[in-house]
Structure formats: C-alpha cells, structure tokens
Amino acid sequence: MTTPAVDQLRAAIERELPGVRADLERLVRIPGIAFDDFDAAPLERSAHAVADLIRDLGLDVRISRIGEGAPAVIGRRPAPPGAPTVLLYAHHDVQPTGDPSLWASDPFEPVERDGRLYGRGSADDKAGIMAHIAALRAFGCGTADDRLPVGIVLFIEGEEEFGSPTLSELLAENRDDLASDVIVIADSGNWDIGVPALTTSLRGIVNCFVTVQVLESAAHSGMFGGAVPDALTALCRLLATLHDADGEVAVEGLVRGEAAPLDYPVERFRSEAGLLDGVELIGTGRIVDRIWTKPSISVLGIDAPPTSEAPNALVAGARAKISMRIAPGDDPASAYQMLVTHLEKHVPWGAQITVRLEANGNPCVIDATGRYFDAARAAFKTAWDGTDPVEIGVGGSIPFIATFQSLFPQASILVTGVEDPHTKAHGANESLHLGEFARVCLAEALLLRNIATGEPA
Ligand code: BES
Ligand code: MN
Numbered sequence: 001m002t003t004p005a006v007d008q009l010r011a012a013i014e015r016e017l018p019g020v021r022a023d024l025e026r027l028v029r030i031p032g033i034a035f036d037d038f039d040a041a042p043l044e045r046s047a048h049a050v051a052d053l054i055r056d057l058g059l060d061v062r063i064s065r066i067g068e069g070a071p072a073v074i075g076r077r078p079a080p081p082g083a084p085t086v087l088l089y090a091h092h093d094v095q096p097t098g099d100p101s102l103w104a105s106d107p108f109e110p111v112e113r114d115g116r117l118y119g120r121g122s123a124d125d126k127a128g129i130m131a132h133i134a135a136l137r138a139f140g141c142g143t144a145d146d147r148l149p150v151g152i153v154l155f156i157e158g159e160e161e162f163g164s165p166t167l168s169e170l171l172a173e174n175r176d177d178l179a180s181d182v183i184v185i186a187d188s189g190n191w192d193i194g195v196p197a198l199t200t201s202l203r204g205i206v207n208c209f210v211t212v213q214v215l216e217s218a219a220h221s222g223m224f225g226g227a228v229p230d231a232l233t234a235l236c237r238l239l240a241t242l243h244d245a246d247g248e249v250a251v252e253g254l255v256r257g258e259a260a261p262l263d264y265p266v267e268r269f270r271s272e273a274g275l276l277d278g279v280e281l282i283g284t285g286r287i288v289d290r291i292w293t294k295p296s297i298s299v300l301g302i303d304a305p306p307t308s309e310a311p312n313a314l315v316a317g318a319r320a321k322i323s324m325r326i327a328p329g330d331d332p333a334s335a336y337q338m339l340v341t342h343l344e345k346h347v348p349w350g351a352q353i354t355v356r357l358e359a360n361g362n363p364c365v366i367d368a369t370g371r372y373f374d375a376a377r378a379a380f381k382t383a384w385d386g387t388d389p390v391e392i393g394v395g396g397s398i399p400f401i402a403t404f405q406s407l408f409p410q411a412s413i414l415v416t417g418v419e420d421p422h423t424k425a426h427g428a429n430e431s432l433h434l435g436e437f438a439r440v441c442l443a444e445a446l447l448l449r450n451i452a453t454g455e456p457a
Contacts, residue, residue: 006382006457009445012138017438020134021117023053024432027092027126028110028119034070034093034162043158046092047071050156053133058142059154064174069166070158076177079151083452087153087180087411088135090128090187091160094121095426102428116422116431123432124425127418127440128186129156134441135448149452153180160187160398163359167400171407182372182412182451183404184444189419191262191390193436196380196443198373199415201259201292201393202401203325204363206336207300210343212238213352215316222312230314232304234351239320241346242297247282249295253338255330257293259393264288272421292393295335296325321358325395332360361399371454372412378456379446383439414447416440 032046033039047063050073055061059075070093079085097107097120105111110119132154139148155178157167171178188199212235219228244250264287275281283290290296303319305311326335340355347353368391380389404413418440424430450456 003457005449006446009138009449010442012140013134013438013442013445016134016137017441020130020137020441021434023133024117024122024126024130025110025119027129028117028122029108031108031120032093032158033096034159035096036162038096043070043093047073047156047158050092050129051075053129054154054156056142057133057136058146059152064170065158066166066169066173069170070162072158072170073154073156074174074177075152075154077148077152080149083150084181085151085153085179086448086451087155087178087183088132089155089157089183089185090132091125091157092129093158093161094124094126095161098428104429107428107430112434113431115435116433117437118429118431120430123189123418123423123430125160125187125417127432127437131186131418131437131440131444132184135444138441138445139448148448150448151180153178163361164400165359168403171400171403175407179408180411182414183408184447185398185401185404185413185415186417186440186444187398188394188396188415188417189421189423190417190436190440191392193420193422193433194384195387196384196389196439197392198368198376198380198389199394199417200366200368200391201328202364202398202415203292203295203327203393203395204330204332204335204361204399205397206324206326206332206339206360207358208322208324208336208339209319209356209358210235210238210322211317211319211354211356212347213317213354214349215314218311218313218316220312221314224314228314229349229351231318231351232302232315234348235302235304235318235320237348238343238346238351238353239299239322241342242322243282246284247280248284249297251295251297251324251338251342254295254335255327256295257289257327257329259286259288259292260391262288262390262392268421288393291395293327295327295330296395297339298323325397326363328363328365328393330363332362336360361397362402363397364401364405366401366413366415370412372414372451375450375454375456376414376416376447379443379450382446382457383443416444
C-alpha cells in the first residue's frame with residue numbers, strides 16, 4: 001500500500017539504515033556471551049552499549065538484573081493518552097562461536113559479503129535489537145521532531161542463549177513496568193527471502209545429562225574384555241534406543257501434533273540444513289510436522305576418553321548430553337519424566353545410570369487473531385511489496401513466551417524476527433540478509449503506526 005504516511009516511514013527507514021547498520025556492527029564487535037565459562041565483562045559492555053542507544057531515543061533506561069544474573073536493559077516511555085503500549089523484546093547475548101577455524105572471517109569483526117553481514121549475533125539477535133531501534137528512529141524518537149504514536153517498553157534480555165535462568169524472576173519483579181497491550185518478540189525469522197512470516201508455534205526444550213557407570217575404574221581391555229562391558233558401548237546402546245529404525249522418537253508418552261498445511265519441499269529442506277548427499281531424513285510425516293509439532297531427540301555431546309588419548313582399557317563411565325525438543329501442547333516436566341523412565345528401562349546389562357536435568361523450557365502456541373495481528377499482517381504485506389506473510393512454526397524454542405502469556409494474558413504476542421533460511425544462527429558464519437533486514441525495519445515501523453491508528457496500512 002502507498003499512502004503519504006507509508007511513504008514517509010519508508011523514506012525515514014531508508015535514511016536511518018546506514019546509522020542502524022553502523023550501530024549493529026558496533027554491537028557485533030562486543031562478544032557478550034552469558035554462558036558460565038565465558039568472561040562476563042563483554043556482556044556488561046554490551047548491555048551498556050544497548051542502554052546508550054536506547055537512551056538516545058529519549059527513553060527512560062535502566063539496567064536490571066536478578067542477583068548475579070545477566071544484565072537486561074529496560075527502556076520506557078509512556079503512551080500518549082488513549083494510545084496502546086508496545087513491548088519490544090530482543091536479546092543482546094550471543095551464542096559462543098564454536099571452532100573459530102570454521103569461520104570464513106573473524107566472528108566478532110562484521111563484514112559484508114554478497115549482501116549479507118557476517119558475524120556472531122549479526123542476526124541472532126543483535127539485528128532484532130537494531131530493528132526495534134530503527135523503527136523508533138523512523139518516528140524521530142529522541143529528536144525535536146518526535147512523532148511516536150504509542151507507548152514503548154524496550155526489553156533487551158542478556159541471557160536468552162543460556163536458557164534465561166533468571167528471566168521469570170526478572171519479569172515478575174518488573175511486571176508493572178513491562179505491562180503492555182502488544183508484545184513484539186523479534187527473535188525468530190521469515191519463511192524465505194522475500195516471504196515474511198509470523199511465528200505462531202514454537203517447540204519446548206528438555207536438556208539433560210545421562211551417565212552410565214559399569215566399573216569402579218578403567219580395567220585392562222585384554223584381560224577383561226569379552227566378559228566385562230565397557231561404559232561407552234553401554235551408553236551407545238542406550239542412546240540407540242531413543243529412536244526406532246525409521247528415526248522416529250521412541251520415547252513413549254510425548255505429545256505429537258500436526259502443523260499448518262505449509263509445504264516445505266524436501267529438496268529445499270535438505271539444502272538449507274546442509275545435509276550430505278545420500279544421508280536419509282529421519283522420522284515420519286511431513287517435514288513441518290517433524291520439525292515443528294513432533295518431538296525430536298538429539299545427542300549433543302559425549303564425555304569419554306578422546307581417541308588420541310584412549311588406552312587399551314575398558315571405559316568405566318561415560319556421559320551424554322541429550323537434547324529433546326517437545327511439541328506445542330507438551331509439558332517439560334512430564335516429558336522429562338517420560339525420557340527418564342525410558343532411559344532407566346532401556347539401560348543395557350544392568351549398568352548404573354543417573355540422569356540429571358540441565359535446563360528445560362515451555363513450548364507455545366499463539367492464536368494470531370485480533371486487531372494487532374491484523375495490524376502486523378498489513379504491515380508485513382506492505383513492507384514486502386504485496387507479499388502476504390505466512391504463519392509458521394519453528395522447531396527452536398523461546399521458552400519465556402509462555403511466561404509472557406501467563407503474566408500478560410490480555411496482550412497480543414507477535415513473534416517476528418530477522419532470520420532467514422540461510423542465517424546459520426548458532427553455527428559458524430552466521431549472517432544477516434541486509435535486504436531483508438531493511439524490510440524487517442520498515443515492517444516494524446509500519447506495525448507501530450498500524451497499532452496506533454487501528455487502520456492497517
Ligand atoms: N532465536 C532462537 C529461537 C529460534 C530458533 C527462532 C529457530 C527461530 C528459529 C533463540 O535464540 C534460541 O536459540 N533459543 C534456544 C533456547 C534455549 C537456549 C532454551 C534454542 O532454541 O536452542
Ligand atoms: Mn535468538
């Protein structure tokens with residue numbers, strides 16, 4: 001749609017983009033990682049850098065934390081009389097880089113190649129932060145010509161990638177300050193380059209450690225092998241029971257659902273995943289069911305002697321980290337119980353087993369009806385030059401959406417984001433599609449306008 005108001009926002013976003021890009025690059029240079037074993041100083045710097053950007057928008061800003069928890073940034077400005085308040089969420093912490101040799105360029109030195117900006121957090125989720133800021137700048141926030149028509153709460157979390165251990169408490173403590181009519185969570189993505197999306201379901205997560213012990217200590221593999229099992233073989237046999245021959249999850253009692261009728265062509269899916277030729281897909285049913293509305297189980301790592309140091313000895317104990325994604329409608333506590341029951345029942349050869357929960361998070365489903373969802377659909381369609389947004393699920397997790405839902409049951413929750421199928425969030429060579437990013441920024445500005453006017457454009 002083209003109206004003077006839309007054209008004005010379009011021009012404003014275009015004008016702001018170079019500055020937004022420069023600020024995004026500054027944020028990417030700060031390696032703020034909330035995991036326990038990482039230096040906490042950069043995370044503090046990152047929170048301050050975000051706070052400075054928000055303060056420049058004329059918002060009332062503070063850094064908030066629970067105890068030693070990660071620093072979150074909260075910025076607020078009240079709504080004009082009668083206007084709604086919109087909470088804008090993103091997170092400023094990033095995933096660790098993994099093996100740096102797998103990156104084509106320094107993960108913390110953003111560089112552009114072929115229209116994409118490479119760097120850890122260039123998309124997930126520092127571009128989410130900058131999309132919010134771009135939208136506010138488009139309304140002249142913090143200048144003499146400030147035209148923002150809604151109230152704003154900017155909430156930028158600092159430990160999302162670490163499972164948000166203190167977020168529930170943080171939300172509860174700041175409940176009054178965070179109260180809003182609409183919540184925009186910019187931490188998901190779009191369906192394809194050129195096709196916008198609203199995310200309406202996410203899986204939950206249950207991560208745990210399973211340890212198998214068979215000997216007091218390692219024993220000579222020649223003297224005892226043949227009659228005494230080793231822990232690594234026992235663990236591998238146990239892990240092998242988690243799927244049936246088709247690769248379908250074999251743990252009983254987990255919720256399974258059906259996803260929206262959206263076609264995800266197998267060839268596209270294989271190529272986006274980077275699956276090697278000849279490697280089969282696992283599970284059954286449509287791709288979207290398998291990744292959005294059915295459970296999955298993956299083994300993320302194993303503690304056992306590294307091959308280069310392994311002596312000729314039977315391994316006494318071994319541990320695996322298991323990650324289970326659970327379907328919308330399932331419950332992390334009951335799903336964990338089902339997994340523990342399965343593991344205890346299937347452990348071979350009487351090996352001793354202990355299971356320890358690492359972290360869990362709720363799945364969620366969003367009913368995308370009502371005026372604010374209509375406002376979003378119209379904004380997306382305009383920003384993508386007439387392409388309607390599709391409703392998608394995602395297989396990943398944003399556990400606190402369920403917390404927002406129960407804390408603010410009246411609020412509409414819009415899950416948006418900057419990611420596209422080639423982003424490689426959490427992987428090596430994460431990147432942001434700069435053309436799509438411009439559309440995300442425009443869409444958010446239009447969304448704020450639509451929310452205020454109630455006349456979607
Ligand atoms: N941005 C992701 C969530 C996501 C994943 C959205 C895939 C769209 C597609 C988020 O930062 C994330 O990675 N969450 C973690 C949650 C965990 C730490 C509790 C995840 O899914 O692993
Ligand atoms: Mn994220």
